[in-house]
């Protein structure tokens with residue numbers, strides 16, 4: 001990193017000149033910048049808030065200019081066409097607010113005037129900044145898999161325009177690496193209860209045998225396209241809590257439904273997308289790529305948590321997240337070389353609710369009943385919204 005950083009520092013030095021002032025930790029909001037100030041204390045008084053002490057409490061503003069500039073040039077550039085209207089571009093202050101740089105007002109003004117140029121465009125880096133390669137490569141993959149090549153995307157040789165551009169295979173490898181590095185593979189113990197709800201038409205008679213048959217995953221031949229599974233490949237969608245399973249399925253009282261409690265039959269391995277690590281600071285250049293990967297996982301979670309539009313048609317927008325799921329189901333191996341059985345992700349409907357999707361067992365002939373077994377089933381019905389809301393808020397955890 002040392003060599004790279006030196007080059008980076010030289011590069012930035014040509015783009016800003018640091019104000020010759022001193023700043024204390026209280027005058028910046030970001031904890032990474034606070035840390036840099038704390039490590040470089042050299043003066044007993046802050047030039048911004050005026051705070052003083054017997055000991056050194058302020059660092060040279062120069063110490064935080066490089067991380068600020070690195071975040072700045074990840075996001076903004078000056079590659080705009082000659083004929084463009086400069087008045088429509090961002091000023092340095094606009095750009096710093098967008099990062100956002102939150103700090104003492106006078107420091108903000110000093111930082112803004114330290115840059116050698118004052119007109120910027122958003123997102124130049126897609127084209128020359130390796131830090132943005134993840135987003136760029138992903139957007140290209142999404143376009144490709146939706147509109148150009150659906151099934152052989154990983155083997156198609158593409159002429160890559162930019163050296164940093166990642167092939168879909170490389171993209172998935174990096175997603176897999178961050179999942180392993182952040183230790184997101186967790187055990188789901190045998191004996192754990194999981195819940196599943198199926199809407200039951202209000203005019204349909206109620207037979208237990210029917211209910212039990214309907215509570216499992218649909219056969220592949222009837223599997224509709226979902227945010228995670230393509231049409232024709234059935235995944236089993238469950239929830240950790242009975243209340244979450246109800247909230248995910250029922251929304252229009254009066255309504256009735258079947259609730260099933262499934263017991264996990266053997267220890268399973270899940271990718272836990274609920275306990276994601278926090279995002280590194282945008283000013284932490286060394287962790288910028290990690291930040292991009294975590295941002296990618298956050299976007300992916302948002303995508304798979306959205307309610308599915310059940311109009312029976314194949315949704316093009318689901319295709320990219322289906323491919324990511326298939327990567328986790330079929331290709332991904334954790335550090336110990338083993339595949340995973342499922343994903344756990346937050347509910348977008350019920351706060352703190354946790355959903356689980358089981359992948360089809362990999363060995364031919366195996367089915368979901370090798371992973372979970374229906375232990376109890378019941379009928380529920382709600383006449384009014386208040387009854388339904390009560391059932392969703394209730395935390396019984398038991399049938």
Ligand SMILES: [Zn+2]
Pocket residue numbers: 023024025026027046047048049050051
């Ligand atoms: Zn201060």
